[in-house]
Amino acid sequence: MIINYIYGVVGVLIVSIVSLVGVFFLSLREDILKKYIGFFISIAIGALLGDAFIHIIPEIMESGMNIKLASILIISGLILFFVIEKFIHWHHHGEEGEKEENHINPVGQLVLFTDGFHNFIDGAIIGASFLVSIPLGIATTLAVILHEIPQEIGDFAVLIHSGYSKGKALIFNFISASASFLGLLFVFIFGNVVEGASLWFMPIAAGGFIYIAVADLIPELHKTNNTKHSIIQVFIITLGVLSMLALTLME
Numbered sequence: 197m198i199i200n201y202i203y204g205v206v207g208v209l210i211v212s213i214v215s216l217v218g219v220f221f222l223s224l225r226e227d228i229l230k231k232y233i234g235f236f237i238s239i240a241i242g243a244l245l246g247d248a249f250i251h252i253i254p255e256i257m258e259s260g261m262n263i264k265l266a267s268i269l270i271i272s273g274l275i276l277f278f279v280i281e282k283f284i285h286w287h288h289h290g291e292e293g294e295k296e297e298n299h300i301n302p303v304g305q306l307v308l309f310t311d312g313f314h315n316f317i318d319g320a321i322i323g324a325s326f327l328v329s330i331p332l333g334i335a336t337t338l339a340v341i342l343h344e345i346p347q348e349i350g351d352f353a354v355l356i357h358s359g360y361s362k363g364k365a366l367i368f369n370f371i372s373a374s375a376s377f378l379g380l381l382f383v384f385i386f387g388n389v390v391e392g393a394s395l396w397f398m399p400i401a402a403g404g405f406i407y408i409a410v411a412d413l414i415p416e417l418h419k420t421n422n423t424k425h426s427i428i429q430v431f432i433i434t435l436g437v438l439s440m441l442a443l444t445l446m447e
Contacts, residue, residue: 200333201384204326207337208319208380212373214341214348216366233357234420237413238429240350242436244409248402250440256402259395266399273403278411281306303412304358307351308368310404312375317397319379327383348373350436354413 256266281302318340326333348369355365417429 200326200330203330203333204323204380204384207322207326207333208376211315211318211322211337211340211376212370214373216370233353234417234425234429235432236350236353237357237416238432239436240354241409241413241417242433242438243350243440244405244413245433246437246440248405248409250437250444252398252402252405256395256399261395261399269396269399270403270406273400274407275403276400277306277310277404277407280309281412302358303408304355304360306408306412307354307358308372310401310408311351311369312372313397313404314401315373315376316379316382317401319376319381320383321379322376323380323383357416 253266253270257263322333322337322340351372352365352369355369356362360368417426420426420429
């Protein structure tokens with residue numbers, strides 16, 4: 197049984213390291229990064245919506261949760277993240293003497309919170325899978341990694357767009373990804389109890405993903421009226437959704 201715990205720790209460590217995919221963008225010049233930030237945000241929108249509607253919500257339905265209860269929890273997630281963003285706005289508004297160039301768009305903090313919440317669930321799922329069997333744990337870890345890559349690229353882009361430096365975006369993204377270790381620890385301590393608890397967390401996380409994509413990121417794309425860029429954005433959003441759909445074939 198000890199070997200199962202070791203495999204679980206290694207699996208979550210690998211998933212956390214995937215968040216460092218943002219290192220690739222550190223090699224890009226700042227002006228180039230800003231020029232194409234809209235396209236990266238488009239990837240984030242597709243990945244968030246695809247993850248919510250193609251992965252999380254169907255998994256909730258397959259778990260046997262009552263549809264009305266699941267719907268209420270998803271709506272609760274939307275409202276929760278609306279309130280969180282309001283709180284962040286109030287916090288920033290109340291700060292005196294804040295320099296404009298140091299201002300951080302609240303959506304960046306919201307993405308970090310939501311992603312951390314989701315990573316906690318991923319860690320719990322990986323841990324629970326390894327407790328069942330090592331092959332199942334490896335398969336689950338692989339599925340999570342493939343699912344994380346497009347999302348982490350999008351998250352990194354959103355953090356840059358929100359005002360974080362490239363270095364800070366990378367560090368905070370990694371810290372958020374490390375929340376998966378808390379999920380792993382939780383499942384190792386409480387065993388099967390976490391399986392039932394995660395079913396309640398998942399629809400709330402889905403609501404958070406939908407809120408960020410629709411309320412925060414899509415309006416950013418509306419700031420660009422260029423027809424060519426708009427067509428490309430739609431294409432990239434669709435590509436992000438299809439990438440999430442493709443992952444279901446590998447699960």
